[in-house]
Amino acid sequence: MVVKLYTYNMSPSVRSCLMACEIFNVPFEKIPIDIQAGEHLTPEFLKKNPIHQVPVMEDGDLTLHDSHAILPYLADTYGKDDSWYPKDVKKRALVNQKLIFNAVIIFARARNITGQVVLTGKRTIEPELIAAVEEGYEFMEAFLSRTKYIAGDHVTIADVAILAVMTSLTQIIKLDAQKYPKTSAWLENLKTAPYCKKYDEAGANELAAYVNSRVA
Known part of the structure; x- marks a missing residue:
């Protein structure tokens, strides 16, 4: 299953998640959101994240926002070992x-x-x-x-x-x-x-x- 990642290239939080997808070989679909055009304020996007921020990640039936939640999830779910996010x-x-x-x-x-x-x-x-x-x-x-x-x-x-x-x-x-x-x-x-x-x-x-x- 492909992870969906709602993105905005200038966002550091988005970029951290993109890097994590590369590190953990996560298959993902990049869905750009034009923040300056207000696409993060549409009813459709607000259903995914009422805080109206990117990134938002969808992995099956799970929707997560905030890179500091997404990064640990990606490491735990897709990492081949625990070096990036230790289990200790x-x-x-x-x-x-x-x-x-x-x-x-x-x-x-x-x-x-x-x-x-x-x-x-x-x-x-x-x-x-x-x-x-x-x-x-x-x-x-x-x-x-x-x-x-x-x-x-x-x-x-x-x-x-x-x-x-x-x-x-x-x-x-x-x-x-x-x-x-x-x-x-x-x-x-x-x-x-x-x-x-x-x-x-x-x-x-x-x-x-x-x-x-x-x-x-």
Whole structure:
């Protein structure tokens, strides 16, 4: 059975799910949703996700929204082993912790900037929003000073979730490699991964270019 994934290329959350589908060899159908045209607000889409956000995944009779729910589901259902999302309770807890960190810190602070520009036409980024992102970079540096990857010494779905945000965010709010060497090395390493090249790079560049072209 083919998974249906409702997508919008500039969305980091969507791109993380596309990368996961590639990593886990998930057969999927990509169904584009034009957010700027309001297709996420149609009655048909709202039946799938009342929160009117992408991604939305349909796998048989299961409908899931929010990438932080979709990524663990894909790993558990389609992963050939548990390296990306460990079954060991303590190791899994660390991955979950970093997925939540992405949801409430990295992604949320990025969306405070990019979402407003894309959806409302806003043309400024307040200093406090920049400072909040830079604080997120500081948190990343602290975590990556302890382990090679964000939730341990091997790559997991938490890295994929954060990677999809950082590839576009760091083109808008620059990441100082001298100030954040561990984070910079982590990012440059994962940007070379085939799944990132295939399903993240173009959308990340598109979002960054869109925001940068509109912000004074």
